[in-house]
Amino acid sequence: MDTNRRGFLGAVGRVTIGAAASIAGAGEAAEAAASPGRAPHWGMVVDLRKCIGCQACTVACIMENHVPEDAFRTHVSVYELVTDGQDPAMVMLPRLCNHCDDPPCLPVCPVEATFKAETGEVLVDASKCVGCAYCVQACPYDARFVNHETQVADKCTFCIHRTRAGLLPACVETCVGGARNFGDLNDPESPVSKLLAAHPVSVLRPEMHTNPNVYYIGLDEVLDGRVTGEAAWHPPFDPGASVAEVH
């Protein structure tokens, strides 16, 4: 049951390239798609020891989901940590919607456009969203944005269009180091459940009590909230101009 890119690459030797997609989806996503009676509860376990910060997931997500150029559904934050004056360590932190079980973005939506899918994803009904951006404010992970091309709230969907077709999310499928693991948290035999059982894991912003479904192996606690450090250089942006450019 291969739920990350490394497992997929290992399987390439056993199958033809033409069957690669079916191998990647031969895991739980495919099983869930074929078993409408059993609803999985999708989750992700990010093994930070394996993340190399290549941003392949960032790019794959943008390409897969047509994310506009001024926003991200997922990206990898990169930090340099200097502990007690020792040599600096590079730390990667993939960020995405945490598909919380108690998502703060959901109750604030005035028109019920944000909802929790049966399979655990927090989704936006784009045909219903009024673009008030209240959910963007409420999300503690800065995981939402207003898409200036669609003018509605936008976010990671765990690539629901792919998982329903038995495929892995694009970021998981493209992860070079096999850091991103995706699967059914309800299934104790799933690789993500086994990872959770085998390793101590952390979540981002635990003080918010949102019950996230994205877990991290090897997350330094100085990075699990708002990171109080020196900021990276930000290009000056202009919210008005980004709207105007689209119009």
Added chain:
Amino acid sequence: MQVQIHELVGATHEAAWLPWAVQYFFLIALSVTALLMALPGFVLGREASLPRARLALMTAVTTGITAPIALLADLHQPGRFWEFFFYTHPTSWMAWGAWIVPGYVGLLIAFAWAVHRPALWAWGQGDWRYAPLFRLLALGGAGNGFARPLGALAGLAALGILTYTGMEVMVVRSRPLWNTPFLPLQFAATGFVGALGVMLVLGRSLGTGQAVEAAMNRTLALALGLVGVLGVAWFALALSGLSPHHAKALASVAGFPVWQRIALWGAVAIVLPFGIALAAPARSGWITGLLAIHAAWMFRWTVFMGGQAVPKVGSGLYDALMPTGLAGLMGVIGTFGLWLFLLIAYTTFVPWDQAGVPKSGTASEPARSF
């Protein structure tokens, strides 16, 4: 263990609530607080309060009409506003606001019309070109005893607005600067400051006299004093750690020089008009009024744009505090332009200075005016 962190790669997040939102929260706060200040004259029948009540009603109506337009403009899908009424989500304060705002504006306009009805009727009795129009606006009579219950209902709706606007922002736990129990009170108190500022400027522009100006300046000093007390209590709760919400809010911005300057500026913006209003209440309306408007507006700009400039997970600050560009600027200028137009229209076409204590019956004479 000491850890130094340098963010090497991070994403910036633009402000999702644009300057239109600042305009909305500013104007609606002015409107509801001004309406509350109009009630002693027009609902409780205190004739001595009438000159101030007239300015307050004018402020309430003009800002009350402009505010929802700014709100609509802040929606990224303004054409879908009707969905607020079809898919009301009771857990969302914004959903409640969608019902309260039109209710308030409707009651406000009905109340203002009722207050002005006798004078509209009187203008309609004259032999001049627009008399038929004013007879039409008076709807065939001059009685306006019903203005009092309408005003009371509008006052209740105004309290609803103050509650929902404060709670809507306060419940956002992900933004520590917003998630403080004092925020609704600060919105209300600064709303009074802004409304009194507008009334002072209008009073000066329309020549309502020094006695009215002095009375409004004294009330302004009271409102500024309340804002100051709230501000001091805010810092005391944060620094003492008695309120974790306030402590988190302060911690989220305390280390940044720009926020230290903002705090200093905020203190000056309260103390300066407070001192002037007390020292020269009868002849400082222009300066105290403009300073008060500035204080109320900048408080909201700082809360909304500054609040969104604080990253939830990233390091440093975003540039949302001072967004540049034509679109954001036009939102501010356009809204103020519409408000100015409504003020000119109101003072031109509404017999605002003849508004008196509402009386029941169908008297053809306008109510007594001062």
